[in-house]
Amino acid sequence: MNQLVLVLDFGGQYKELIARRVRECRVASEIKPGRTALSEIKKLAPIGIILTGGPDSVYRDGAPRAERGLFELGIPILGICYGMQLLTYTLGGEVSPCTTSEYGRTKLSADASSPLFKGLEPSQIGLMSHTDQVTRLPAGFTATASTQNCAVAAMADEKRKLYATQFHPEVENTPNGTAMIRNFLYNVCNAAGDYDISGYRARMVAEIRAQVGDDHVLLGLSGGVDSSVCAALLAEAIPGKLHCIFVDHGLMRLNEGDEVEAAFRHRRLHFIRVNAEKRFLKKLQGVSDPERKRKIIGEEFVRVFEDEAIKLKHEHGDIKYLAQGTIYPDVVESGANASATIKSHHNVGGLPEDMSFSGLVEPLRGLFKDEVRALGRELKLPRALTERQPFPGPGLAVRIMGAVTKKKADTLRAADAIFREEMGRGRVKADQYFAVLTDTRSVGVMGDFRTYGNTIALRAVTTTDFMTCEYVPIPHRVLGRASSRIVNEVRGVSRVVYDITGKPPATIEWE
Numbered sequence: 001m002n003q004l005v006l007v008l009d010f011g012g013q014y015k016e017l018i019a020r021r022v023r024e025c026r027v028a029s030e031i032k033p034g035r036t037a038l039s040e041i042k043k044l045a046p047i048g049i050i051l052t053g054g055p056d057s058v059y060r061d062g063a064p065r066a067e068r069g070l071f072e073l074g075i076p077i078l079g080i081c082y083g084m085q086l087l088t089y090t091l092g093g094e095v096s097p098c099t100t101s102e103y104g105r106t107k108l109s110a111d112a113s114s115p116l117f118k119g120l121e122p123s124q125i126g127l128m129s130h131t132d133q134v135t136r137l138p139a140g141f142t143a144t145a146s147t148q149n150c151a152v153a154a155m156a157d158e159k160r161k162l163y164a165t166q167f168h169p170e171v172e173n174t175p176n177g178t179a180m181i182r183n184f185l186y187n188v189c190n191a192a193g194d195y196d197i198s199g200y201r202a203r204m205v206a207e208i209r210a211q212v213g214d215d216h217v218l219l220g221l222s223g224g225v226d227s228s229v230c231a232a233l234l235a236e237a238i239p240g241k242l243h244c245i246f247v248d249h250g251l252m253r254l255n256e257g258d259e260v261e262a263a264f265r266h267r268r269l270h271f272i273r274v275n276a277e278k279r280f281l282k283k284l285q286g287v288s289d290p291e292r293k294r295k296i297i298g299e300e301f302v303r304v305f306e307d308e309a310i311k312l313k314h315e316h317g318d319i320k321y322l323a324q325g326t327i328y329p330d331v332v333e334s335g336a337n338a339s340a341t342i343k344s345h346h347n348v349g350g351l352p353e354d355m356s357f358s359g360l361v362e363p364l365r366g367l368f369k370d371e372v373r374a375l376g377r378e379l380k381l382p383r384a385l386t387e388r389q390p391f392p393g394p395g396l397a398v399r400i401m402g403a404v405t406k407k408k409a410d411t412l413r414a415a416d417a418i419f420r421e422e423m424g425r426g427r428v429k430a431d432q433y434f435a436v437l438t439d440t441r442s443v444g445v446m447g448d449f450r451t452y453g454n455t456i457a458l459r460a461v462t463t464t465d466f467m468t469c470e471y472v473p474i475p476h477r478v479l480g481r482a483s484s485r486i487v488n489e490v491r492g493v494s495r496v497v498y499d500i501t502g503k504p505p506a507t508i509e510w511e
């Protein structure tokens with residue numbers, strides 16, 4: 001079994017990011033609620049514990065607390081933001097509201113002789129986001145970093161191996177944050193660096209088996225990276241008990257339904273294709289609000305899964321579990337963890353409350369896209385699958401502005417296929433690229449006649465985690481060829497534009 005670092009969650013937005021950083025440093029990590037009993041923590045025997053941030057104030061009644069005994073286990077601890085304040089409060093120091101709150105990238109002056117900052121320059125940048133701060137250190141601690149407005153931006157009691165930072169080392173806005181976490185793991189916790197993605201695979205296989213026991217599981221398989229990796233993982237964990245449903249909702253890209261079927265038909269899993277174009281288009285008729293479209297599609301997916309579960313019942317009994325390839329960015333952007341809803345990813349915010357499945361199996365829920373691809377390679381999925389660009393569950397519905405019709409879907413499919421072909425011919429590197437059918441019409445001229453056709457927008461982005469992105473500076477010859485082919489070959493399109501917005505402020509999909 002791998003060494004483990006436990007992340008105790010006090011409501012922080014970044015808990016998954018902390019766990020990810022720890023994994024990046026080749027140490028296994030697991031997130032547990034902040035109120036986890038000491039006896040359970042002892043049983044897990046972590047080599048270190050990280051306390052997350054959180055939105056509360058330690059001196060508010062009802063704020064999450066920690067037992068004093070947590071700091072007496074002899075296990076090294078790193079408290080981040082609220083975690084630092086909690087550590088201070090519990091060990092008899094003082095936390096008070098800031099006179100000047102700090103938000104954003106802030107200059108830090110760090111004590112390079114502290115194990116946490118070993119090998120780093122004294123002048124650092126840290127992401128601060130706080131309204132409380134430590135105003136009196138608990139006994140045994142010294143301040144190890146400060147900012148202009150915050151005298152204790154980090155502190156340590158080296159004897160007891162207790163460390164804390166007011167800033168967030170886990171985010172990219174703290175450029176040397178990963179180095180600090182690595183220092184904590186290797187200089188304080190004596191990590192062996194024994195974890196890699198195969199460790200994650202083994203851990204997940206065991207967890208899936210423990211969760212579902214002898215039950216059968218129905219998986220929504222879209223053929224995208226996430227659900228394909230999820231299928232391979234489940235096929236390994238519960239062979240013979242996995243039923244993969246591929247729903248062709250009529251909003252796939254050109255030929256995609258057949259390609260997905262070809263990729264999975266001969267694998268060692270039960271693959272069922274459901275052609276449900278009519279059913280989806282009927283539900284979407286006249287609906288133009290993006291969030292409603294997403295919710296309708298999310299619900300309809302589950303209705304199809306329920307219908308398929310009923311068909312499987314006579315042979316396998318009640319199917320209790322629905323599996324999905326949900327990954328962490330889907331969860332964040334759908335407004336979990338009390339963060340704002342950016343868009344309801346179909347597999348998170350779009351699930352109906354009254355569904356017939358009693359449990360969800362989501363083994364990739366803590367992973368980021370690049371980690372999912374690595375897991376896919378570990379599971380020996382072909383590169384054509386693991387390196388595929390993502391395609392959103394709601395498909396072309398979120399790339400057709402306004403109400404969805406079959407005609408619009410056909411128009412977009414044709415334009416999108418040309419764009420993808422030209423990107424391939426031009427060997428342009430992008431992590432995701434596609435066409436969008438806007439709801440803007442414009443006047444054009446073809447031959448001697450006036451036209452009044454649709455506008456297609458092209459989008460191509462580079463990104464690693466799909467949480468942020470930059471647009472790709474596609475060579476003009478490629479853009480020009482795509483544009484002229486689209487207006488010539490796709491009926492009803494008279495103008496092509498290229499989207500040059502990053503995320504933020506835009507998102508990758510238009511809806």
Ligand code: XMP
Binds near residue numbers: 330347391467
């Ligand atoms: P946005 O548009 O939020 O997209 O910047 C980020 C990434 O997520 C994909 N995406 C989805 N994937 N279900 C999915 O499986 C969805 O509902 C969904 N919405 C967006 C999007 O294609 C991009 O890769």
